[in-house]
Amino acid sequence: VRPEGGAAAVIIGNEVLSAKVRDANGPVLIQRLRDQGIPLRSVEIIPDEVDIIAEAVNRARQRARWVFTSGGIGPTHDDVTVQSVARALGRPVIRLPEMVALLSQNHPEGASEAALRLANAPEGAHLIAAEGMWFPALAVDELYMLPGVPALFRVQLDAVLATLPSFRIFLRTLYVTLRETEFAERLDAVDAAFPEVAIGSYPAFDRALDYRVKITFEGAEDAPVLAALRRFADQLPPDTIVREE
Amino acid sequence: VRPEGGAAAVIIGNEVLSAKVRDANGPVLIQRLRDQGIPLRSVEIIPDEVDIIAEAVNRARQRARWVFTSGGIGPTHDDVTVQSVARALGRPVIRLPEMVALLSQNHPEGASEAALRLANAPEGAHLIAAEGMWFPALAVDELYMLPGVPALFRVQLDAVLATLPSFRIFLRTLYVTLRETEFAERLDAVDAAFPEVAIGSYPAFDRALDYRVKITFEGAEDAPVLAALRRFADQLPPDTIVREE
Numbered sequence: 001v002r003p004e005g006g007a008a009a010v011i012i013g014n015e016v017l018s019a020k021v022r023d024a025n026g027p028v029l030i031q032r033l034r035d036q037g038i039p040l041r042s043v044e045i046i047p048d049e050v051d052i053i054a055e056a057v058n059r060a061r062q063r064a065r066w067v068f069t070s071g072g073i074g075p076t077h078d079d080v081t082v083q084s085v086a087r088a089l090g091r092p093v094i095r096l097p098e099m100v101a102l103l104s105q106n107h108p109e110g111a112s113e114a115a116l117r118l119a120n121a122p123e124g125a126h127l128i129a130a131e132g133m134w135f136p137a138l139a140v141d142e143l144y145m146l147p148g149v150p151a152l153f154r155v156q157l158d159a160v161l162a163t164l165p166s167f168r169i170f171l172r173t174l175y176v177t178l179r180e181t182e183f184a185e186r187l188d189a190v191d192a193a194f195p196e197v198a199i200g201s202y203p204a205f206d207r208a209l210d211y212r213v214k215i216t217f218e219g220a221e222d223a224p225v226l227a228a229l230r231r232f233a234d235q236l237p238p239d240t241i242v243r244e245e
Numbered sequence: 246v247r248p249e250g251g252a253a254a255v256i257i258g259n260e261v262l263s264a265k266v267r268d269a270n271g272p273v274l275i276q277r278l279r280d281q282g283i284p285l286r287s288v289e290i291i292p293d294e295v296d297i298i299a300e301a302v303n304r305a306r307q308r309a310r311w312v313f314t315s316g317g318i319g320p321t322h323d324d325v326t327v328q329s330v331a332r333a334l335g336r337p338v339i340r341l342p343e344m345v346a347l348l349s350q351n352h353p354e355g356a357s358e359a360a361l362r363l364a365n366a367p368e369g370a371h372l373i374a375a376e377g378m379w380f381p382a383l384a385v386d387e388l389y390m391l392p393g394v395p396a397l398f399r400v401q402l403d404a405v406l407a408t409l410p411s412f413r414i415f416l417r418t419l420y421v422t423l424r425e426t427e428f429a430e431r432l433d434a435v436d437a438a439f440p441e442v443a444i445g446s447y448p449a450f451d452r453a454l455d456y457r458v459k460i461t462f463e464g465a466e467d468a469p470v471l472a473a474l475r476r477f478a479d480q481l482p483p484d485t486i487v488r489e490e
Contacts, residue, residue, distance in 0.1 A: 015445055017288070019279035020461060022272055026290075034264035042297075043262070045271075045288040048445075052287075075429040076446040077436045114429040149450050184320040184359040191322045200260055200293075201321040205394055216265060 005065025006039035010056045012071035012081055013148065014048050024150040025070040032157060037167030038066065048072055053084035061088070061143065066164060068157070071148030073138070075114045081145050082138075086122035089140065096121040099138075106134055130159035170222040172229050175211035175242040179203075186235050187215065194228040196220070211242045250310025251284035255301045257316035257326055258393065259293050269395040270315040277402060282412030283311065293317055298329035306333070306388065311409060313402070316393030318383070320359045326390050327383075331367035334385065341366040344383075351379055375404035415467040417474045420456035420487040424448075431480050432460065439473040441465075456487045 009029055016023040026043050033040050041063040044056045053072070060067045072081030086093045099119035103111045118135075127136040128144075137156040138145045146156045176183070180203055191199045200216045217229045233241060254274055261268040271288050278285050286308040289301045298317070305312045317326030331338045344364035348356045363380075372381040373389075382401040383390045391401045421428070425448055436444045445461040462474045478486060 014443065015447060015461075017275065017285045018443075018463070019275050020445070021447075022275075027267055030262065030264045030267075040262045041292065043290040047286065074446070074448065075426045077429070077433040078445055112426055114426040117429070118426075149448060151450060181320045181357055181359040181363075184322070184362070188322040198259065198263075200265070200323055201319070202260060202266075203319065203394060205396060216260075218263070 006041050006063075007033055007066040007068060008041045008060035008064035009043045010053065010060055010067070010069045011043065011045040012048055012053055012069060012084075013045055014078065015148075016045055017047060025146070025148065025153045028150070028154055029068060029070070029157065032161055034169070036161055036164065037169045038164065040064075048078045048080055050080050050084045050087060053081065054088040057085055057088040057143070065142055067143040068160075069143070069145050070153055073118075073145060073147045075117045079117075082120050082122065085140065085143060085145060089122055089124075089143075091123040091140075093120050094123045094125075095119045096125055096127070096138075098127055099136075102127075102134060102136070128156075128159050128163060130156045167220065169218055169220070170225045171216060171218040172225050173217075173245040174215045174229060174233055175245075176213050176215065176236065176240050177211055177242060178213065178236065178240045180213055183213075183232075183236065187232060190228055190232045193231065194224055197224050197228040199228065251286050251308075252278050252311040252313060253286045253305035253309035254288045255298065255305055255312070255314045256288065256290040257293055257298055257314060257329075258290055259323065260393075261290055262292060270391070270393065270398045273395070273399055274313060274315070274402065277406055279414070281406055281409065282414045283409065285309075293323045293325055295325050295329045295332060298326065299333040302330055302333040302388070310387055312388040313405075314388070314390050315398055318363075318390060318392045320362045324362075327365050327367065330385065330388060330390060334367055334369075334388075336368040336385075338365050339368045339370075340364045341370055341372070341383075343372055344381075347379060347381070373401075373404050373408065375401045412465065414463055414465065415470045416461060416463040417470050418462075418490040419460045419474060419478055420490075421458050421460065421481065421485050422456055422487060423458065423481065423485045425458055428458075428477075428481065432477060435473055435477045438476065439469055442469050442473040444473065 011026050015021050046052050046056050069081055072079050083093055096119050103115055103119055107115055121138055122140045125140040128139055129136045133155050137160050144160045146153050197217050197219045202214045217225045219225045256271050260266050291297050291301050314326055317324050328338055341364050348360055348364055352360055367385045370385040373384055374381045378400050382405050389405045391398050442462050442464045447459045462470045464470045
């Protein structure tokens with residue numbers, strides 16, 4: 001099975017762009033998607049502005065099947081994710097009855113108007129229960145609106161990922177002592193010959209290492225990945241290959 | 246002086262999106278720009294694909310005066326930043342004579358065709374010398390194409406930032422024990438009354454802390470920043486304010 005569509009992420013974060021906090025959610029999302037074999041097409045970090053978020057969400061939906069947003073969920077003026085996603089989808093913001101019920105349970109004294117803002121959602125939204133947290137993840141179609149607070153983001157992300165399929169990725173790595181300029185043309189030719197294999201070349205510039213460049217080959221099936229690596233490695237002087245992994 | 250235009254970043258990185266390496270350059274750029282008072286409008290992490298990079302570069306140029314790219318500089322097939330930026334600008338790729346001269350100095354045995362690819366640049370490009378590195382930063386107009394290797398990125402970024410102006414940012418922070426739902430409407434009103442002040446509200450969800458929410462006020466001048474903070478703080482019960490910073 002191929003991971004058609006893949007994922008894209010939109011990090012809504014004035015606080016990240018202004019260096020008040022370092023984004024922890026993007027790296028977690030990147031690693032979890034990789035662990036599940038879902039390719040990630042893009043990550044955009046943008047300000048808390050409705051027009052910009054709506055555009056970024058639409059771009060992400062064009063690029064990928066599964067879209068994740070981080071941040072902008074809450075009751076204050078800078079929490080504009082719900083209205084931005086609604087605008088992107090061309091749907092009204094409604095008050096989600098299941099969420100109103102949850103808010104009422106959690107505010108036995110009566111939920112204030114500000115608290116009830118947490119029940120706002122794009123029309124057609126649904127909730128995904130997150131273990132150990134009364135506050136569920138908010139989804140609409142295959143778009144998941146997760147909170148920016150890292151501890152909450154992680155719990156809700158796990159709940160969402162449990163509903164998505166897993167895929168295998170085959171990765172093989174070659175470490176060489178050559179410089180990139182010494183093999184660039186040969187690697188170009190292998191890249192052109194194996195369109196289903198993603199090939200990356202990463203120079204290290206660290207003299208403490210035993211190699212100069214790490215070359216990665218990966219794809220959804222092992223045979224072409226291995227064939228591409230062999231095709232390339234067989235063209236190199238054997239003493240320039242440090243190891244394969 | 247106001248930091249008109251600000252900056253935007255495009256991180257070119259299959260290796261980041263596929264979790265092979267954690268992006269170090271975005272966080273460094275975010276912090277250095279903040280230190281220099283240059284507002285950052287967006288950070289996009291995208292694959293090594295010409296069309297996608299060209300679109301992201303154009304988007305960044307519409308959003309910001311100064312645009313930084315990270316990665317995709319080198320001699321291999323996945324180094325497509327120069328051709329992507331050229332496409333975004335509608336300019337041809339030329340071979341930059343100053344860079345050919347530098348490459349010849351650094352390859353006394355004669356620079357190979359692969360090495361000479363490093364001299365490719367969008368027409369109209371210029372070089373910015375980076376201290377302690379023979380390889381200069383490549384710029385075209387106010388767009389800076391920095392290498393993805395973090396040690397090289399940092400040195401070239403410092404060289405570029407030394408050519409840009411600095412601005413002051415005034416930040417004041419209020420820590421409160423209230424929940425966001427208990428002050429959201431009042432903060433909304435202050436936000437609407439002070440359009441020149443950026444206000445953020447960040448709940449903590451950590452019981453070890455002495456506050457529940459951190460509220461930030463910032464802008465290019467201190468008087469409206471302080472006035473916005475006072476307008477808001479004066480509406481709160483005094484015993485709910487932990488401290489101001």
